[in-house]
Amino acid sequence: MSPQLHTGSETSTFKVPKCKKVLRVDTINPQVREVQYAVRGEIAIRAEELKSELETKGSNLPFNEIVNINIGNPQQLKQKPITFFRQVASLVEYPDLLLDENRDKAKLLFASDAIERAKILVNACGGSVGAYSHSQGIPHIRKNVAKFIEERDGYPADMNKIFLTMGASAGVQLALRFIIEHSKVGIMIPIPQYPLYTATLSLYDGQAVPYYLNEEKDWGMDIGELKKSVDEARRKDIDVRALCIINPGNPTGQCLTEQNMREVIEFCQRERLVLLADEVYQENIYMPSTRPFHSFKKVLKSMGPSFDDVELISFHSISKGMIGECGRRGGYFECQGIDKEVVDEMYKISSVSLCPNIQGQIMVDLMVSPPRPGDESYDLYKKEVDDIYQSLRRRSNLLCDAFNELEGVTCNRAEGALYLFPRVRLPEGAIKAATKAGKTPDDFYSLAMLNETGVCVVPGSGFGQEKDTSHFRATFLPPEELFSEFIDLLKRFHQGFMEKYRD
C-alpha cells in the first residue's frame, strides 16, 4: 500500500480533488474495510428496518414482531436475570443502601447475603464502583476467579495470570493482537466459526487458516484435518502460530471429548501453536453424562509436566451460561505457559484502556462465587439457575426436532452452547433465484424467512461452511411458551419456500 497524500499545503502534491473528504471509504484503514461481520450484517440491518416498520401504525407486514434468534442475547428474549446477582449489582451502585442506618429499609428489598457481598465488593473497589481499578482487574475478584478455576479443575491458578476483560471478545482480540507479529502470521480457526475470529484477523492483518469441523461426526475435531490444514498453510509460507477452538462450539454446539482434547494439546505442542480456548459456553452443557465439559487447562494439567510448556489462553464470560449478562460486558482470560514478559506487556496494553468496566468485573465475581448451600439466597439462586438450564435443554431439543422434520433439513443436536446450525438442502430453483438476486443461497433463504415470518437468523456463510452447502444459525432462546407458535411459523415458511422453488 503506497502512501497517498491528502493535503492542501504547498509543500506537497495533490493526489485527490480538493472537494473530496479526507476520510472516505477508499482512504480509511483497508483492514477496517475488509472486515466482514455477518451476525450484525445485512439481515440484521433489515430486521431493524422491519422493527421500525412494525412500530409504525398501519404496517402491512404478515407478522407482529421480530424474533431475534440471530444473536445469543438471552435477556432480550425475556430470560430473567439471577436475583442474587442483580441485588448485589443494585446495592453496589448506591452505597447509601449499605449504611447501618438504612439496614432495616434495605432488608425489606434485599437479601442479607446480597448486602454483605455488596459491602465486600465496594470495599474491594476502594470505596466506589465509579473509580478506575487496577488495569488487570480488581485483585480481590481475580483471586476469586483463581479459586473458581482451582475448584473446577483441581489444579492451581495464579491471579497474576488472570486478566478481567470487557467480555470474552475483548480478551480474544487482545490475544490475537499480540500473536500477529506480521501479516504472514496465521491463526487456525474452525469452520464454521464465530465471526469475531475472522473479523479480528482482518482488522489486525493476520491470516485465517481454516480447519473444518466434521458435521457427520457431531461437528467433532479431526487431528488429520488439523495437520492437513497447518501443513498446507505452511507450504504457502504462512507462519502458523496459534489454534483457536470454541468449546462448546459456536455455531456448532459440539462438546469435545477429553480424548479429543488431549490429541489437540499434543498437536499444539508438536506444531508449536499457542492454543486459544474460547470456553464461554462451559455452563451450557446439555448432555452432561455423555458429553461433560472439560476445560483445556484441566486436560493440559492432567497430562503432566511435559506439557507445561504448552502456551494456552482460556477465555470465559458473563454473557452466556445461565447468567446471560452480555450487555454488561464482562469476562476474563487465564494465561497458562505464557512467558512472564509477555504477560507484563499484556498488562501494559490493558493499562492504555485504563480498566475493564467495574460493573462487568463485579458480575465476574458473582459468576465465579455464587451463593453456597446454607446462604440465604442459595435456594432461590439454585432454583433460578436450574429452571433456566432445564428450559434451555428442552428448547434445544424442541427446535432441533422441529428442524429435522423439515423437508431437506438435517440438524445435529446441541451438546452445548446456545445454537443450532441446521443444514438446508435447497432446490435448484432457489439456488438459481439466489444467484439472480446476487446472493448466496443461504442468504437468500434467510432473508426470505425474515421477510415472511419476522424470524431473524444468521446465514451459514457468515460462519463458513463446506462448499455447496447451506446452513443457518438459530439460537433457541425465545421464551418457551412462544415455541410452538414460532415453530409453526417456521414450518409454514419452509414448506412454502420449498413449494415455490421446487425443481
Added chain:
Amino acid sequence: MSPQLHTGSETSTFKVPKCKKVLRVDTINPQVREVQYAVRGEIAIRAEELKSELETKGSNLPFNEIVNINIGNPQQLKQKPITFFRQVASLVEYPDLLLDENRDKAKLLFASDAIERAKILVNACGGSVGAYSHSQGIPHIRKNVAKFIEERDGYPADMNKIFLTMGASAGVQLALRFIIEHSKVGIMIPIPQYPLYTATLSLYDGQAVPYYLNEEKDWGMDIGELKKSVDEARRKDIDVRALCIINPGNPTGQCLTEQNMREVIEFCQRERLVLLADEVYQENIYMPSTRPFHSFKKVLKSMGPSFDDVELISFHSISKGMIGECGRRGGYFECQGIDKEVVDEMYKISSVSLCPNIQGQIMVDLMVSPPRPGDESYDLYKKEVDDIYQSLRRRSNLLCDAFNELEGVTCNRAEGALYLFPRVRLPEGAIKAATKAGKTPDDFYSLAMLNETGVCVVPGSGFGQEKDTSHFRATFLPPEELFSEFIDLLKRFHQGFMEKYRD
C-alpha cells in the same frame, strides 16, 4: 519485518530453538512492544509496591498512605458520586424495585423521579440492562445526547452520527484506527499530550506529528507552530491527515478562546485535516467568565456553511466533569462532516465488539439529561454538583499557589480540566544524579517524591515537553481537608531535594 517461522512441522524450517516459547517479547506484535504508557508506567508500578508494603505490618516507610495524584480518578480520592445518578443506576439493576407492589418500599430509599427515570431506561434497553443493545448505543440515549448537544451549542445534532463508547478512549482509538490507512499517515498531537494518543499511534502504526503548546502563553495554540509542524512532516513524506486537540487541556489545563478555535478550524480546512476534539473536560471550567468552554462543533457551525465540509469528531465522557464515573467506562463521539459511508463502516466495526456496556450507556443518559428545576431530585443534584465544582476550583488554586511558592517551580493556573503541569528547574547536581541512575531528570525527581512522601505524580516526559525542561502532572483531586497536610509534605520534600542536589 520479515516473517520468522515458528514451527515443528517437517514442511518448514526451524528458525528458533524448540525450547523457546512461541509467544515471546521478541515475537509479539512489534507495535505492542513499542507502546509507552507513562500514566501507568514505572512510577505507578512502584506506587503499587509501596501500597502493598504499607499494608504489611511493620513497614518502615516515612509515610502512611499513597496519594494517587497521577490519575484523574476522582472517586478513588473520595469524591462522592451524584446521588440521583447512582439511584437510577441502582434501580435499573434490580427491576423488582420498579414493580408497583414494591413502590412503597422503594420510595423509602429512592426518589420518585429516579424511579421514573429508571423505568424509562429499562424500557429503552428492551427490558433488561443485561441484554446487548444496538451496537451504536441505545437509540433513546443517542436521542438524548443529540438533544444535549443541540441545547449546548444551538445547532442541530443527528443521533445517527453519534456513537456511544466505552469511555472516550475507546472512541479516540476507533477514530485513529480509521484514519491510519498506512504507516506513513501522520496525526498531529499536542505536546504535552495525554499519552493515550502516542500509545494508540504506536499500536496502530501511525506517525505522531507533534506540535508544541506555548507554556509562556498559558499553554495556548499557535497557528504558526501548527503550520511549521505540518509542513515539516510533509517534507518528510508523512501523509498528515488529522489534528488532535484536547480542550480543556490534559495535562495543561488550557481552555481555548473562540478566536483561537476559529483559526484552528480554518487551518484544518486549508490543510485538509480531520479535527479530533477531545472535550472530556468540558464541565471542568474554572474561569468561566474569561475562559468559558466552547465546543468545536458550535464554533465550526457558527462559521457558516462554507465550513460544513470540515471533518470533525468530538469526544465526551462520563469519567470527568463533576460526575467522575470513570470506572464505569462510558462516553460518546459525534461525527460532523464525516462521510456517510465512513459512518456506516464505524457501525460495522462497533458491531464486532457487540455493544458498549449498558451501565456506561445509562450514565451517559444521566449526564446529558440530569434532573431539571422542579424535579424532586433537582435541589440535591444542584447542590452536589456545585459543591464539587467549587471545591475543585479552590483546590486547583491552592495547589497551583503551593507549586508556585516552591523554589525553581512555575505553574500555570488551570483554566480547565483536573490537572496542573508545573515546570521544575532542577539543580545540575540532580540532573547528573538522574543521568547516573539512567533516568530522565523528571523521572528521577518524581520517583524521589514518591519514595519520600507517598505522593504519586506522572513525570512530564510521559506527556512530552520542550527539550531540557522538567515537568510533572498532578491532579488536584485529594480531599480538601487533607490538602494542607499533603502540601506540607510536598514542600518539605522539594526543599530537601533541592538542598541535597544544590550546585
